[in-house]
Amino acid sequence: MNFFSYRARSITPYTAGEQPAGGFVKLNTNENPYPPSPRVAEAIASFDAARLRLYPQPNADILRDALAASEGVSRENVYCGNGSDEVLALSFAAFFDAERAACFADVTYSFYEVFAAFFGVRTAVVPLKEDFSPDICGMRAADCGGYFLANPNAPTGMALSAAEVEAFVASVPNRLVVLDEAYADFSGESCVPLTQKYANLLVVRTFSKSHSLAGMRCGYAVGDAALIEGLFRMKAPPRASRRSRTPHIIGRRSPAS
Numbered sequence: 001m002n003f004f005s006y007r008a009r010s011i012t013p014y015t016a017g018e019q020p021a022g023g024f025v026k027l028n029t030n031e032n033p034y035p036p037s038p039r040v041a042e043a044i045a046s047f048d049a050a051r052l053r054l055y056p057q058p059n060a061d062i063l064r065d066a067l068a069a070s071e072g073v074s075r076e077n078v079y080c081g082n083g084s085d086e087v088l089a090l091s092f093a094a095f096f097d098a099e100r101a102a103c104f105a106d107v108t109y110s111f112y113e114v115f116a117a118f119f120g121v122r123t124a125v126v127p128l129k130e131d132f133s134p135d136i137c138g139m140r141a142a143d144c145g146g147y148f149l150a151n152p153n154a155p156t157g158m159a160l161s162a163a164e165v166e167a168f169v170a171s172v173p174n175r176l177v178v179l180d181e182a183y184a185d186f187s188g189e190s191c192v193p194l195t196q197k198y199a200n201l202l203v204v205r206t207f208s209k210s211h212s213l214a215g216m217r218c219g220y221a222v223g224d225a226a227l228i229e230g231l232f233r234m235k236a237p238p239r240a241s242r243r244s245r246t247p248h249i250i251g252r253r254s255p256a257s
């Protein structure tokens, strides 16, 4: 007897890369070979394990506030997820579908294709240019509802300047640009400030790479409050008949009831 749903049957399972024990730098996952800041170790050492008996804040508001302060935005502009992978996955689910295609480069973060397939999102794949830079004109011409753009791109390492990103975002006001800044700290330029100016820009960032905290699984998005609300809808869909989200959240917190 196969109990798989249609969706589970139609998916080719993702095979995670090998995690060899000790002494290796894994280039394919771009793990940071250096340890995180000593202040991370201090914070972990001072953590009161008794707090783990409580469920966490459902929306991670303490972290959202801290990120909002450091990024110069408001809490309503920040969404925190289980790694930026979860934020990217929810972006596919919240903003794209079979009609509204997601456009991305042929050589880019391989999970875009995986998430699109999982959520039944149509894709428009545009080849990189000969010098491996993104073909902005080709992307603009694509039949799509928006874009996933890794900047710098992975695995090519090519980056658009903030001015180039701005020109692109401004030229497609009716399409969403999801800018994946997993490696932006290495290029020294983030486009987060542009989210204050453009409601069609969602910047996704992670603690996994430059902060050397891949094991913590913490990523976040910064963008217009309406986009952040879209991500929350996918995370914990409120029941249609409820006027308030509160009973839903209490339900999640009390699994035995």
Ligand SMILES: Cc1ncc(COP(=O)(O)O)c(C=O)c1O
Binding pocket: 029, 030, 082, 083, 084, 085, 086, 109, 150, 153, 154, 180, 182, 183, 205, 206, 207, 208, 214, 217, 218, 219
């Ligand atoms: C371009 C890009 N985006 C996003 C991610 C996901 O990172 P995480 O889920 O650890 O935040 C990766 C991880 O390798 C990546 O290369």
